[in-house]
Amino acid sequence: MSVALGCIADDFTGATDLAGMLVRAGLRTVQLIGVPDRDLPAEVDAVVIALKSRTSPVAEAVRDSLDALAWLRQAGARQIYFKYCSTFDSTPAGNIGPVADALLDALGSDFTVVCPAFPANARTIYKGYLFVGEVPLNESGMRDHPLTPMTDASLVRVMQAQTPRRVGLVPYEVVRRGPGAIRERFGRLRSEGVSYAVLDALDDADLLALGAACADLPLVTAGSGLALGLGPNVSGVAAGAAADALPATGGRRAVIAGSCSAATRRQVALMRERHPSFRIEAADLASGEDIPGRVLAWAAEQEGPILVYATADPEEVRAAQAAYGVSGAGEMIEAALARIAQGLVGNGFGQLIVAGGETSGAVVRALGVSGLQIGPEIDPGVPWTATLEGAGRRPLALALKSGNFGTDDFFLKAWERLG
Template structure:
């Protein structure tokens, strides 16, 4: 059996975000952590309709991102994938050097295709594209909190120009008037753009209906590129329909904990809401780590005392002003790596202490935690909030870990407690 859809995600939370939407549309989905060894595709394909390979390539040098993405593509093609989906963030996180443009062009070359689409739209999470401009909620991308992102500050809302700065081929637009007319109109516009030498088209989408029309229109394209929203419209091309069975996970048990390294405004709000509730929380200070203190050990000692009454939060989330201060003293890369390594060690220690229900917030943090825990694959389960599902993973010792990898930008203020409430409700059902 071959998989229908092969997906390459540029970070770990984005991978689960994409997989979540595919599961909601009825596909059985396995998420793999990095590119598996050659010769393993057949084992996975028997248990999945779609496979998402999670890379940690969003902010690495463009050449490294291209290499990792091409290796993922080769594995997915060996599994028989009929269409390839390159997934990036719904806020189009990138710089003029990449990595969205270089990876897209490399995948196009490898697949021998001269055209693809690009849209980060995900209306359920407030990400819409209109006239080629990306909105985050009610404001343009460049006016949102993403303008202060420490690694990929987004200061231009016009996706045609953003992507054009990263690519060597022309970028065009399929605007909302075309999308509103349906799949056939979109296909006609694609043919027109291709005839004019356009290689990639930004596509407007302001509703889920737009994504459904877009999904039908790109049936048969070797490559699509998007945020997770387009996944709403693709499974129907193979006859899939929403089914609760696609999201079933084993029962959950064990201690509960949260590890948060995101600096996004959404996660800041979630941490604040958790702190207001009076639940146990430990703040990780990068400056203390840099000074040589065993901050991970301190965090684990704190957590161990509170896990029986959990959930326990270990966090390094700060305001953008605080982040800039720390980066000014340590450097952006050094500060980020210190926090990632520390939180990864904390996550390992939490699992060793019996945590079997774990929330991880932040894309880079999620990547570091998953790698530190030695997880190789995730079965995608029920949605907590748009774009964020619970997953089940086999630990090296044989136990099952329920884990959610949350993009920093996603989730409501009460996400941390809502996540565990959903598992409790599933167990009681």
């Protein structure tokens, strides 16, 4: 077995986002949950290993990422892709910088790129500043993120705070001149002792140029957008239309939302207007009441798609964190939603949408999912997937959505893409 592109993603929805972009670029792609202990199907161009390392302790994130790298190198991966969120979710302590440093060291390399741009989802970079729609990152909803509040839009400054290596910039006036000019700037930055080059990008044409310029780098670090530009570097891949075919799935439908992002709050509000919903609150969980049991009993009496959510406004999130601790409140909710997902699947639910990276990680682990086949895109960065199950087990359909992704009607329209 040999794969062209080996990818390490720092959370589960981010891994699915990247895998979907690779399929869109024409690569036959499999997503694996954690470092696998088995071989892959022969006809695979790209492998994405999904970790839960975005907010874990730095040493743990580095260890898990190096384990994933070792497996991918054994599988013959010719290039490594470290994937993080398009809003560069991290803190001054990490984890993006320390993981990237460790991967560079392990690969014996001294240079890579930093590019969370995803223009299709309104994430662009200009003069090294990350924009979300029309506003800088620090003026977007990410300033209120409960775990990784982003208070600076300068990727050069944010990355420099996380690494002892030098960070530089490839500005837009260079990017628009194409791959040759970009590679020339890479050479100049390397000669100046720069290890990380932040890349400006305003549209998909920029990503294609950047991808071509990055073809020979042992390591790239980016959001999922750059995958669109790396796809053409891989020869002999399947056509995109064939790459996103999924096996048939069935069963009842449910949305499980743990994200508190602005996008998910809007999606939850619209879903609640159309379908039965049940809200999970940290105070109820802390009281010791069997909330998952109540939810499962309620779900059995409903018809059509249902919504189970712990989504809350920033003020409510802060109040819960003050009462139960930042990690304590989140872990309580994740555990409850994971148990609910297990119960729903056991009761005949077979098509699930899960909103939020931490929630998706908890649900996927609780369900014992080892891998995912990537299917059709619902919205940019969010495809349907089917679990890679053993003989005799029917696959589940899963859509693992980053909290910030998707249109307001995402939960309502997603089912149509399953056919």
